[in-house]
Amino acid sequence: MTSTRLTIGYALFLLVGSSMLCDCNAFSPADNYLIDCGSLVNTTVDNRVFLADVSLYSSLATPSNIFANTTANSVSSFESSSLYQTARIFIGPSSYSFPILKKGRHFIRLYFFPFVYQSYDLTSANFSVSTQQFILLSNFQATNSSVAEFKEYSMNINTDTLILTFTPVGKSLLAFINAIEVVSVPDDLISDSAQSLNPIGTYNGLKEQVFETIHRINMGGLPVLSAQDTLWRSWQSDQSFLINKNAAKFYSFTETINYVQGGATKDTAPELVYSTATELIASNTSLSLYNVTWEFDVDTSFPLMIRLHFCDIVSKVLNQLYFNLYINGLIGIEDLDLSALTTNTLAAAYYVDFFLRPSNGSGKVHVSIGPSTLANVPPDGILNGLEMLKMNTSMSSFDGQVSIVSKNESKRKLALLLGSLLGAFFVVVIAVFLFWVLSKRRKLLRNYQSKTWLHLSNFKDGIHSPVSKCSNGTTHQNALGLQFPFAVLQEATNNFDENWVIGVGGFGNVYKGELKDKTKVAVKRGNSKSHQGITEFRTEIEFLSQLRHRHLVSLIGYCNENNEMILVYEFMKNGTLKSHLYGLGLPPLSWKQRLEICIGSAKGVHYLHTGSAKSIIHRDIKSANILLDENLMAKVADFGLSKAGPDLDETHVTTAVKGSFGYLDPEYFRMQRLTEKSDVYSFGVVLLEVLCARPVIDPTLPREMINMTEWAMKCLNKGQIEEIIDPHLSGLIRTKSLEKFVETAVKCLADYGVDRPTMGDVLWSLEYSLQLQGSVPTTSKMDGLNEVAQLSSEVHEGKSGLKDNLSDASMSNVFSQLMESEGR
Template sequence: MMSFGILESFFWISVACSFFCFSTGFTPADQYLIDCGSPTNTTVGGRVFVADGFASKLLSTPQDILVNTSLKPITSSDDSLLYDSARIFTGPSKYTFSISQSGRHWIRLYFYPFASGNYSMSSANFSVSAQDYTLLSHFSPKNVSFREFSLNVTSETLEISFIPTNNSFAFLNAIEVVSVPNGLITDDANLVNPAVKFQGLLTQAMETVERVNMGGPRISPANDRLWRTWVPDNDFLVQANFAKNVTNIGAVKYPKGGATEDTAPPTVYGTCTEMNSQDNPTSIFNVTWEFDVDPGFQYFVRFHFCDIVSKSPNQLYFNVYINSWIAAPNLDLSTINVNILAVAYYMDIVTPVNDNGKLRVSIGPSTTVNAYPDAILNGLEIMKMNNSMGSLGGAVIASVPFSSNSKKNVGMIVGLSIACVVVVFLAVFLFLFCRRRKMARLGHSKTWVPFSIYGGTSLTMGSKYSNGTTLSAISNLGYRFPFAAVLEATNNFDESWVIGIGGFGRVFKGVLNDGTKVAVKRGNPQSQQGIAEFQTEIEMLSQFRHRHLVSLIGYCDEKNEMILIYEYMENGTLKSHLYGSDRPSLSWKDRLEICIGAARGLHYLHTGYSKAVIHRDVKSANILLDENLLAKVADFGLSKTGPEIDQTHVSTAVKGSFGYLDPEYFRRQQLTEKSDVYSFGVVLFEVLCARPVIDPTLPREMVNLAEWAMKWQKNGQLEQIIDPNLVGKIKPDSLRKFGETAEKCLAEFGVDRPSMGDVLWNLEYCLQLQEAVVQNDPEENSTNAILELSSQVNNLNNVDTTISANQFEASNADDLSGVSMSRVFSQLVKSEGR
């Protein structure tokens, strides 16, 4: 290491003035600042970048050419002087830096492809690697490009290699290698999906994707202790009018043992983007930012918070989301900081591998806390993490010997690599092309079969914010309708064709070109629900097929629309047949058969695959009826896969509909299939009594249907509150069994509730009790009637078992295809159908 002594001394002397500005802040153990190709030192923001000649001993290359230009590059950045010159590498070259203190280091690379002499740097193509990590692969900068990486350096030297590809050359305008404070990135981040601690963060190589100052101005490196650049958030906001800017820099406090000015400067914590509720206490929407990222990588996301908007503690509660996952539910910053406001705080999250090239961050009001709807975010950092091959740039760069023949070796290696990539690409292209041709020949089959592009894992994207977006990641997942075809099918969304309105948006009747009737659900940009539910609905219904689950025909995501197209259910919702419409009343037999059909659909969800699927929004508005009153369960936007085999529940934030929500789930936030059973029990009483589950116009004791009906059931007087249209038409035994079944479903604790299979059996028994008594002896306790009933029930069970087995065997491709469920989020939604 002694060979670097003189050079290092020069570095320390040349940059001493830059340390003076932050004498009370962090002083890096290692700091190399080089202006490549420059004959003189360059001062930028108080820091001195030394002339290229002084750094030549750090560089090993078979041929290096110093290039200067008298034409100033046109840039508006603070470091534009660094782009006046460059060093050209015509063969594999490397910088070797002596490291005095191990730990994380910044590597900052500056590129500007100006033309000079025989070189047009816009045609350069090269790769960059450092300490066994590929930083850039087949890189060809076309304009000013600044790349920032951070590596945990564990050796006494750090080698950064530049390797030309495709018989091209490499170049570099400037380079920084600077120590990072030890506590800046710790091994204390959580995965967002599943929500567990992430292990191994300290060893990850990272590349900065974005560093954003929410609600504030651009912050130049000279105004940041670690010489970082923070950009405003305006260009990333999905819906700018949903947000407003707040500034109160003087209020910012840094806690002991938490965030410091090294974490982020006061200008970040003292400004924020706040939810623009416009003094409307009923506002329910999210503020969302969208970022372009490289698919195939995990991302480290750091949130910066500082409550500069509240007047008192425990006033601001909000949720934080990454894509469709909730990263922080019911966040109260004053609780974190012991009831002190305006205290800087940060939170680190690691995402799953990104599949779609987009990363969305959202903030929105908490719906489980009685607080004014508001949310804030002060700053955000997004960093790409190296993949399993140690790469941040795609292909892994092979180690290349630095000799006179190395250029040929690189050309051979790169040529073989490119050939392999091209072959794979052509194979995928041909497969997709043949598949599309086949789909076209089949005339767009109504069977919606997804093409998995992500190896069976769940594809998730977006946020609860419901302004439509193009779902490029699912554009190959089956039957994607053009927007023009949807317009034609719905007569340009003719208002007279509306057949329903719910939380997601309006539902239109439609007719396809082949005469098929469809129901078209069009997302409302102002909806409380959005892209997460949209995505889950597509994934769910594209992989389950069952007689009692509504079928999805297709979807449309063009022109910022979120449109779902279902089979048309002629008789609408079960709810519309019970109350609130002029539809004819249903007979008791019809109601029992509808409940049985819905129970079969839910029973299939709970048991038809290796992991249960929990609907989470069971209600009469989500049970649809076809022309023959066949019941089908619909609306899977809130659905979630159940617990693992060795677990009893899924811990998750509360989601569902008022009046139907399992109180145990609400209290403990522990979800099981029995939560669906509870909701179905409410539906049973709704079917029997034909009234809303929550009706605030009624006397207090009658407002909640479940509580009211349970009182009458326990008193043995259920017949007193049944639908007047059913009075005298339900046989006592049938009513008794039905009431008992509903009562068991509404047990306070999930373990005391029956399974959906048991509920199904009991409802079939209710139907047999009703029919057996009618067909035989009028005496409900007749021995003959009981014997007849027993025979019928046994026969029915045998037939049902056979049918179920046959269906199970014959429908593997549809009913039992692999489940790929998004981990979605939502808020408590209204009881109306969506």
């Protein structure tokens, strides 16, 4: 449901128009990407679902993930106002990629609403938006903080992927987007030719053009909402564009609109457009010789395609209506007879396209209908609808000055001329500069390492001991453990052989390694180009140097030699919990093994929360960060995103949102308030993952099953527990054990942290679930199935108490986090 506020008249129009809603199934787009940017939950607008950012269909490349939100009250009345309440903020060049399933014409729709979020003032954002071949917006700045802006483009896409790039420019270094649509349109929506008015003739080549929608008008009627259009277009009322309103009257038609071969279709424009018209007043002799004129603001530096929609809904007999059509004073059609154009059919939809190069400098285009000069023809004329599209036929830009190929050809030529005149001077300057660079080269090289990587010696006092170079191949012991020479780790990992990679993360690759004493290790090698990696390296060392617990992965040592940042851990033979649940075809874990793994993981997280004077919040609890040793004992790993918990006199830590999609605490995302209960929520997702044995996000499944948590909770609400249980466990779980386990998971997933249990409570419940399972397996698979079926019935009837707990988790606000589950 949107929060759009409607005027009384507009609401009445919705009621009247409800019986005339379009058949929205008339066209089914092959590509239909709807993204609510900056949101973790899906947003439904007029029965269309805008997927949570980042959607399962698109991928986003950005230097930093910044999600912003505002209140509904701050968004002015607008048809899709709910899409303007969140935004994705970019602080560097960023791009969305959309795979194109069907090449051809697409709508690209962009939603912008600037608001202030924390330290980001979106009204100051200045940026460009481009595709691979075309600049859609250049130096765009949405400065009005009370008005949303909507941009619609039509482009013929012939590549396998559409890449939308947002590039901050100017001083702000800031860009943003609230929502995106990339939607296929019918191939015949834009024909290849149009009538040219200046010069007179035929303009060909429209099919390959890029268009920006400037105006889309419904004549004689009220606005048409996107939900009333088969292609989800919005149409404004024409009344504010009329110059001589006294010469016009408005006409509506309640009978069936006809569609003839060669004319318009239901996708060309909605029936609501063809069912209303603005008509020239013919009854008043003093006005009958005047035209009805509409005036539109345009950018006269670009050519226009103007599409006019007609439907003779005023005539009672054929060949009764004749009139003239003018565009900017030029005759478009003289003595227009709609009956002749629609095979002698009344109330038949028809359209005609015009190509116009605006020649005046007023920035205005006038469209007029006027009486015919034929003898014995009464003065009359109608227009039902209008679309005015800005098009580009030269530079690959809608800016007029900026091009994908060249920003300004004349400036380029001038630069070449100046270059030739001043070449000698520049040669001297460059020579001096090179001499200075060579003289400083040694100093720069000495400082390079400290500018690109953070040395351990830069860490806070008390976290480390000073380190020294290990060029002789030996290892040194300090407060952090062993300092390994780079050569030792090269040898241990077969020179960092890519075939030895056992994991990949934001910090870098993790390699299997073996030291000379046959000790097996896991070697995490940082990516020097990753600023995220620098931060994670420091965080990992700071926390793991203080932590020792049998259910936390131990840090053995490190290397910061040769501009490298490498961490060395104990090797966990059985890899990640995730790999044992799905994906790698490993033997399925028994229910008892899964419970013991969950218990071990809970002990590790519980120690983080309570094992020191100040709690530690992991922030990235997921099945990929729970490792298993040779005995399948669980250990929590990857502390790169960990954060010290709040002080005793505080309830939370205010910090930027980080974590993995699908596991992220919704309260933390909404409020940027991090607590230990954020880990509890993520752990609840892991518990369901253990029970279901499927990815948290799986875009290959039907839409209702893509998000595991959302799907599982819906099944539990319906009493269909058996639907979500891993088939390998079917009939092998005791009813009471299952009930306690599911109850624990659901409590962890409560919408608000205050309603979630502590990790100590979770640990107790899991141990109790293991006791309820007992050591004796279920006597038969059929007995187990009957117990699960009975539990499903009890949940559905509300007898077990589990259903009541489901209400603690607000599904609509929690679970539509559509991104790869490994993404941060």
